[in-house]
Amino acid sequence: MTDLMSATVNEVKELGIDTYLETHQNKSLLRMLTCGSVDDGKSTLIGRLLHDSHQIYEDQLAALHSDNEKVGNAGEELDLALLVDGLQAEREQGITIDVAYRYFSTKKRKFIIADTPGHEQYTRNMVTGASTSDVAIILVDARYGVQVQTKRHSFICDSLGIKQFVVAINKMDIVDFDETVYNKIKADYIKFAEQLNIDEADIKFIPISALKGDNVVNASTKTPYYTDKPLLELLEDSPAAGANTDFEARFPVQYVIRPNLNFRGFQGTLTSGEIKVGDAVKALPSGKVSSIKEIVTFTGNLDQAEAGQAVTLTLNDEIDISRGDVIVSANSTATVSNKLQAKIVWMHDEPLILGKEYNIKVASKKTTVRVTKIDHTIDVNTLKQGQADSLQLNEIAIVTLDLSEEVLADIYSNNKETGSFILIDRLSNLTIAAGMVEQVLNTEKSETNFSEFELEFNTLVRKHFPHWQALDITKL
Structure with missing residues (x-):
């Protein structure tokens, strides 16, 4: 019997099955994600959390040892990343491609971890994991410090409203747990975070070795300069985002x-x-x-x-x-409009085409939309604004959207559900962009006088024959 099963059995015997289930059900849930640059050790960290907190069953452990002999990348150590990297391509290349979700619990609370890919071409997958998270664990390789993807992921997490950041400086064992290295990376990240909306008080730094286990579940004796709790305890004490009860009813x-x-x-x-x-x-x-x-x-x-x-x-x-x-x-100040300004992350291999008709889904409302203007792009490395006529995969920009009908939308920081949206290609039905509403603009009225039949016929053609690329005549 594994440690996980033994601990569970003992707890059930001690409390009784009804009390155990009620206690487990009432534990608070924390959603978090790991992100950072390529090969910073995100999957290994999650594997270490699961392994050292005894969250692995006997058959999983046996499969891990078997897989480690075939495709392990940790030398003599057990490659704990294999617990998370489930796709064959991930195991063969030693990278994460898809977003992998893992669930585990401790005596204090329940956790859902999203392991997101570090490669730039998979940034769109990372956006998916960040959209529902309460805490972002930013992995930084102690050998290389703050990288481009570190900044990109931090910017996206900040844009998606994540308020709590844990910067885990990993692979400290390779640099002999050097305090100077730790302090330099800490200073570099704080300098970058000052350009975002991240409060320094909401950032926690921790030196770890996911491969060896230092400061992950158990405190390490090799980092006397670090006096705070190990990572798991920090996460257990992190407040989860509660229900949005302060804003108006939606x-x-x-x-x-x-x-x-x-x-x-x-x-x-x-x-x-x-x-x-x-x-x-x-x-x-x-x-x-x-x-x-x-x-x-x-x-x-x-x-x-x-x-x-x-x-x-x-x-x-x-x-x-x-x-x-x-x-x-009835007395709500909510407004409806057919014109929005939003921040979008382009997630498709084909570029954004200004004026092209896409589908948009805001909460449960689905209608058609055109991106009429790219107000400016955002360079995630420098946070400087730029100009563009189109957007390529993983590029981020502030854009103006013209919708075919009025919808209710809120500013994203006020309400994530009614302030976020996705853009969908009308032919392939693929999600091509994710967006956050920055401003609800005044409704634009069409100045043309089309008959009711012409309007309905145009709507019919655009809905059922999108491959014709018919223009929305209300926008003419």
């Missing part, structure tokens, strides 16, 4: 259900704020007003719902609400 409608003639409900997840039975609400973009009749869940009706809860709402009036609409408080 309820994007995911589904409209009508199982019988007497029931019409609107399903979705409350992304921010709270709502109560009897509250006056309005549906956007139509602006029609009603009040909440019921808040329905699988386990019974509620008097109120808070951010993060998935519920079904029924209203006291039969107003027109469709998938993609957003229910807000």
Whole structure:
């Protein structure tokens, strides 16, 4: 029996199965990601966390030893990166390509780790892992210091609203745990972070050796200059991002259900704020007003719902609400617009084409959009602004978007769910960009006078025959 199984069995015997399950269910969850430059040891660090905290079962350990003999890259040491790198190409090349998620728990809390790739061509994969994380663990190779990808990943994490950073200076064993090396990298990173929105108080630095285990789960005697806790304890004490209860209520409608003639409900997840039975609400973009009749869940009706809860709402009036609409408080300051300014990360091999029609998905709303202007690009190495007529893979820019219809959107820093979006290629259906709303601009009205038939026909053609690349006549 492995240490993990023994510890679990003993805890169940001590507490009883019901108490054990309740305690485990009520543990707080921390989502984190590892990022940094190529070969900084991200996968090895996660493997070390799992190994030294006894989170590996006997069959996994046996498979690890078998794989280590075939494709291990750690010399005489056990290559713990193989616990995470699951794709054949990753193991053969010794790199991470896809985002790998691993779950584990300690007596204090539960964790979900996203292991993100360090290669520049896989930056788009890293954006996926960062979008849901509370903490970013930035790996820095002690031999090379702060690299281009270190800056790129830090910038993306900051842009995506991550507030807590742990800079793990890895491979300290190779430089004999030299304090001078540690202090220089620390100073270099702080200097770069000053250009971002990262508060120095939110950055923790720690010298580690993921391969040897120093300061990962257990404190190391080789770093007397480091007096803080080992990495796992730092993570156990890190506050998780709570539900967004401070912002106004936002309820994007995911589904409209009508199982019988007497029931019409609107399903979705409350992304921010709270709502109560009897509250006056309005549906956007139509602006029609009603009040909440019921808040329905699988386990019974509620008097109120808070951010993060998935519920079904029924209203006291039969107003027109469709998938993609957003229910807000009747006195909400929320606005709708067909014009946004946003920061986007281009994630497709083919370049962005100004004026080309793409699909956009904001919360549960899907419509069409054109990027009409690249306001400026952002060089992640220097953070200087540049000019461009197009965007290539992994480039980041501030752009202006013209949507074919009005949508509710919030500034990303206020509400991640209604302030973020993806762009989708209309032919391949591939996600080609991820974006964060910087500013909701004033709605632009078309000055042309097309008949209702012409407008509907144009919409029909663009929806069902996207390969024709028909122009949106409302934008002419």
